[in-house]
Amino acid sequence: MQHYNMNLTLKVWRQKNNKAKGGFETFQVKNVSSEMSFLEMFDVLNEQLVAEGKEPVAFDHDCREGICGMCSMHINGRAHGPWEQTTTCQLHMREYKDGDTIVVEPWRANSFPVIKDLVVDRTAFDRIIAAGGYVSVNTGNAQDANALPIEKQKADESFAAASCIGCGACVAACPNASAMLFVSAKVSHLALLPQGDPERKVRAVNMVQQMDTEGFGSCTNIGACEAECPKGISIENIARLNREYLGAVFSGSAQG
Amino acid sequence: MALNSKIPAGPIDSKWKTYKSTCKLVNPANKRQLEIIVVGTGLAGASAAASLGEMGYKVKAFCFQDSPRRAHSIAAQGGINAAKNYQNDGDSTYRLFYDTIKGGDYRAREGNVHRLAEVSANIIDQCVAQGVPFAREYGGLLSNRSFGGTQVQRTFYAAGQTGQQLLIGAYQALERQVALGTVTMYSRHEMLDVVVIDGKARGIIARNLVTGELERHFGHAVLLCTGGYGNVFYLSTNAMGSNVTAAWKAHRKGAFFGNPCFTQIHPTCIPVSGDHQSKLTLMSESLRNDGRIWVPKKQGDNRKPTDIPEEERDYYLERRYPAFGNLVPRDVASRAAKERCDAGYGVGSSKMAVYLDFASAIERYGRVEANKQGKPNLDKASIIALGKDVVKEKYGNLFDMYAKITGENPYEVPMRIYPAVHYTMGGLWVDYELMTTVPNLYALGEANFSDHGANRLGASALMQGLADGYFVIPYTLGNNLADDIRTKAIPTDHPAFIAAEKEVSDRINRLMNIKGKESVESFHKRLGKIMWDKCGMGRNAKGLQEAIKEIQELRKEFWSNVRIPGDINEFNPELDKAGRVADFLELGELMCIDALQRNESCGGHFREESQTEDGEALRDDANFMYVAAWEFKGESNFELHKEPLNYEVVHPSARSYK
Numbered sequence: 001m002q003h004y005n006m007n008l009t010l011k012v013w014r015q016k017n018n019k020a021k022g023g024f025e026t027f028q029v030k031n032v033s034s035e036m037s038f039l040e041m042f043d044v045l046n047e048q049l050v051a052e053g054k055e056p057v058a059f060d061h062d063c064r065e066g067i068c069g070m071c072s073m074h075i076n077g078r079a080h081g082p083w084e085q086t087t088t089c090q091l092h093m094r095e096y097k098d099g100d101t102i103v104v105e106p107w108r109a110n111s112f113p114v115i116k117d118l119v120v121d122r123t124a125f126d127r128i129i130a131a132g133g134y135v136s137v138n139t140g141n142a143q144d145a146n147a148l149p150i151e152k153q154k155a156d157e158s159f160a161a162a163s164c165i166g167c168g169a170c171v172a173a174c175p176n177a178s179a180m181l182f183v184s185a186k187v188s189h190l191a192l193l194p195q196g197d198p199e200r201k202v203r204a205v206n207m208v209q210q211m212d213t214e215g216f217g218s219c220t221n222i223g224a225c226e227a228e229c230p231k232g233i234s235i236e237n238i239a240r241l242n243r244e245y246l247g248a249v250f251s252g253s254a255q256g
Numbered sequence: 257m258a259l260n261s262k263i264p265a266g267p268i269d270s271k272w273k274t275y276k277s278t279c280k281l282v283n284p285a286n287k288r289q290l291e292i293i294v295v296g297t298g299l300a301g302a303s304a305a306a307s308l309g310e311m312g313y314k315v316k317a318f319c320f321q322d323s324p325r326r327a328h329s330i331a332a333q334g335g336i337n338a339a340k341n342y343q344n345d346g347d348s349t350y351r352l353f354y355d356t357i358k359g360g361d362y363r364a365r366e367g368n369v370h371r372l373a374e375v376s377a378n379i380i381d382q383c384v385a386q387g388v389p390f391a392r393e394y395g396g397l398l399s400n401r402s403f404g405g406t407q408v409q410r411t412f413y414a415a416g417q418t419g420q421q422l423l424i425g426a427y428q429a430l431e432r433q434v435a436l437g438t439v440t441m442y443s444r445h446e447m448l449d450v451v452v453i454d455g456k457a458r459g460i461i462a463r464n465l466v467t468g469e470l471e472r473h474f475g476h477a478v479l480l481c482t483g484g485y486g487n488v489f490y491l492s493t494n495a496m497g498s499n500v501t502a503a504w505k506a507h508r509k510g511a512f513f514g515n516p517c518f519t520q521i522h523p524t525c526i527p528v529s530g531d532h533q534s535k536l537t538l539m540s541e542s543l544r545n546d547g548r549i550w551v552p553k554k555q556g557d558n559r560k561p562t563d564i565p566e567e568e569r570d571y572y573l574e575r576r577y578p579a580f581g582n583l584v585p586r587d588v589a590s591r592a593a594k595e596r597c598d599a600g601y602g603v604g605s606s607k608m609a610v611y612l613d614f615a616s617a618i619e620r621y622g623r624v625e626a627n628k629q630g631k632p633n634l635d636k637a638s639i640i641a642l643g644k645d646v647v648k649e650k651y652g653n654l655f656d657m658y659a660k661i662t663g664e665n666p667y668e669v670p671m672r673i674y675p676a677v678h679y680t681m682g683g684l685w686v687d688y689e690l691m692t693t694v695p696n697l698y699a700l701g702e703a704n705f706s707d708h709g710a711n712r713l714g715a716s717a718l719m720q721g722l723a724d725g726y727f728v729i730p731y732t733l734g735n736n737l738a739d740d741i742r743t744k745a746i747p748t749d750h751p752a753f754i755a756a757e758k759e760v761s762d763r764i765n766r767l768m769n770i771k772g773k774e775s776v777e778s779f780h781k782r783l784g785k786i787m788w789d790k791c792g793m794g795r796n797a798k799g800l801q802e803a804i805k806e807i808q809e810l811r812k813e814f815w816s817n818v819r820i821p822g823d824i825n826e827f828n829p830e831l832d833k834a835g836r837v838a839d840f841l842e843l844g845e846l847m848c849i850d851a852l853q854r855n856e857s858c859g860g861h862f863r864e865e866s867q868t869e870d871g872e873a874l875r876d877d878a879n880f881m882y883v884a885a886w887e888f889k890g891e892s893n894f895e896l897h898k899e900p901l902n903y904e905v906v907h908p909s910a911r912s913y914k
Binding site: 016017033035036037039040043044046047049050051053054055056058060061062063064065066067068069070083085086090091092094115116119121122123125126129130131133134135136137138139140141142143144145146148149150151152155156158159162163165166189190193195196 | 303306307310321322323324325326328330331340342378380381382383384385386387389390391392393394395396397398414415417419420421424427428429431432434435441443466495496497529530532533534535537538656657660661663726727730775777778819821822826827829830
């Protein structure tokens with residue numbers, strides 16, 4: 001692979017804090033290597049800003065290997081940028097060429113208030129999990145792990161749903177800022193396993209109720225969430241959530 | 257001060273059983289009055305916080321990330337060991353214990369390691385009950401694979417995302433307790449000091465990273481579950497935020513630091529591509545189940561790997577270690593890669609890489625698949641296509657990650673890999689109950705030093721984190737707190753809290769007022785280079801002595817020339833990082849001091865002065881069969897205490913994987 005260097009124009013959302021009014025600021029970044037990750041390009045920008053005595057751009061990141069779910073940039077209008085099934089930290093600069101302009105914004109959703117610059121508050125997701133995204137089993141109660149065989153296909157489907165990293169790209173991509181893909185991934189992960197079965201109704205109802213309380217929008221089957229999900233979580237999970245939810249509500253057995 | 261490891265008396269396989277049935281208990285009403293602080297929410301912290309919450313303790317949990325689910329345990333790829341013997345291949349609690357002791361090159365405690373092996377099976381049961389979707393066979397039962405340093409298949413896994421799935425299991429258990437009100441969660445909070453009152457840890461000073469405010473939190477006990485310190489090397493497989501700060505503050509408050517120089521360099525990581533590199537990415541050890549490691553037989557061979565014929569390749573691990581082949585432990589595989597590259601056989605543009613090749617695995621799996629489908633005479637191209645599908649199912653996410661980072665297709669050309677800092681076996685010294693030398697201050701998971709000796713075997717970190725959190729601390733904490741039930745919550749206007757907060761605040765102000773010229777990042781890089789060059793895969797007395805001086809000078813320069821933009825009372829990641837790098841600048845020196853005093857090679861610690869004729873690590877049991885526990889006495893002043901290691905069951909011998 002041929003490596004090259006490039007100069008870029010960045011338009012980045014700056015916002016001092018949750019109360020301040022934000023706006024775009026334009027930067028020139030020079031000598032960016034095509035081998036850098038997108039966040040390493042931001043490291044270069046920030047080093048440049050520190051050298052100039054300015055405040056660096058705040059952005060969330062941690063593992064830089066696409067699994068922690070912390071990075072969260074909206075790049076040229078797309079959550080996590082242009083690559084399919086890729087988090088921002090795994091997007092690499094060989095995507096861009098010399099002279100490109102890149103616009104970078106935070107996740108935009110009322111339920112994800114901006115903390116600073118590109119950093120948003122996603123604790124709403126934690127509260128949705130706390131509302132029912134678990135199996136109620138205390139430590140020490142478990143039977144032998146192989147006592148209950150699980151059909152491989154079910155286990156694989158459950159794993160696919162469980163691979164959600166909770167980054168919030170689905171919400172950021174959705175014109176309604178709906179969290180249905182996130183909620184449905186957790187409901188599916190657990191509903192597909194016998195261990196999750198006893199609480200399936202109350203889980204679906206409570207998690208949906210918490211999602212509504214947090215102010216996320218409703219799902220109108222646009223599919224942007226699936227398209228932008230870095231882990232390829234399928235929109236079929238939303239259909240399953242709807243079945244789980246309606247089943248729970250109509251059976252009348254679940255108290256929200 | 258004499259170190260008391262508190263290993264229970266009796267035969268190895270009854271120590272933990274006896275402990276559990278005789279330890280003191282706290283009744284449910286009293287548990288509700290006892291407050292526990294848990295710092296860090298990775299596997300150790302989340303499992304401890306959830307389990308203690310379930311038991312009725314009042315728990316406060318802290319993490320610096322925006323959510324407990326982000327802790328770096330999430331990035332663990334390959335798997336978790338457990339002595340289940342589901343494969344009927346001769347596994348047992350004893351064998352897992354033995355492999356771990358040997359893997360650690362006889363520098364771990366027998367009592368702790370046996371306990372770890374005993375509870376390993378419970379961990380898998382617990383995780384399955386929580387809904388962790390481990391990989392399964394067509395019959396519906398759990399699947400296993402092999403990891404380095406073992407000859408059985410005892411590793412449970414969920415594709416290449418085992419850490420993620422285990423952490424989400426623990427995180428969900430934690431969030432359940434948050435909903436029930438037994439755990440209060442403080443995310444985007446960083447612990448900046450331990451508060452010690454009458455000789456016991458009774459709370460912490462934490463900084464709210466969003467507002468910059470300092471907070472005082474009381475706890476009858478404090479649990480540090482804050483992970484390892486591999487980021488002292490700047491480049492490592494750790495997350496960007498992983499740091500030593502919590503453990504280091506504890507060390508400065510009296511907690512001894514155990515074996516700080518014991519660092520694990522993982523053999524299979526994507527090589528450094530340039531100066532811009534901010535972190536290194538691991539390619540799971542599980543890949544060594546199927547990938548074969550090689551370099552060209554000719555020095556400086558610039559041909560494409562696919563153009564180098566079989567007979568001109570040196571599968572050096574298979575050549576040197578026929579019994580374990582590509583599945584030798586990490587320290588051995590890393591040194592062997594370095595040896596080849598240093599000798600001029602490295603590949604890629606930097607020549608600091610070796611190949612990890614799946615071609616033969618793809619063909620082998622393709623043939624099996626063709627037979628399964630009743631087409632034994634399929635042409636080679638179709639067989640390879642079938643084989644690629646099998647490999648994709650096993651390692652797809654790792655291959656994708658490799659392709660994204662390097663721009664190369666690992667299904668077609670071999671991966672290029674090189675060793676990178678991955679894990680730290682050293683950490684806060686703890687006794688059998690996981691308590692540090694500061695009463696009521698505990699360390700769990702990677703943050704402690706206890707179970708892996710001088711080298712950790714693959715798939716053992718997840719095991720240890722969850723063992724400590726789910727199955728050890730719930731017993732050992734009660735045994736101590738049973739004597740504390742009359743201690744009322746101490747108000748946080750106690751002078752010790754005020755003094756600790758002032759100390760933290762003064763340090764932050766000092767940092768901000770330096771107003772120098774050089775960025776935090778730049779100091780961190782310079783420290784990392786010293787550490788990697790002189791306290792990395794090969795260490796010698798001269799280099800270590802130089803490193804100690806260089807680090808002292810760098811630290812001086814940092815405290816007079818670092819530039820931290822922004823303000824104290826706001827979200828300021830540069831300030832957060834400055835505090836962490838300042839602590840790394842102290843830890844790095846201690847690591848070199850420790851590496852210098854340990855004039856032997858063992859596990860991941862390779863002193864060039866101490867090797868066999870064929871370049872293997874040469875232990876010196878007569879002089880170094882101890883845990884080095886360092887006491888902080890002031891800047892650049894550490895006192896060594898030795899905890900002798902007694903082997904009652906396993907007889908230490910030269911570790912051989914040949």
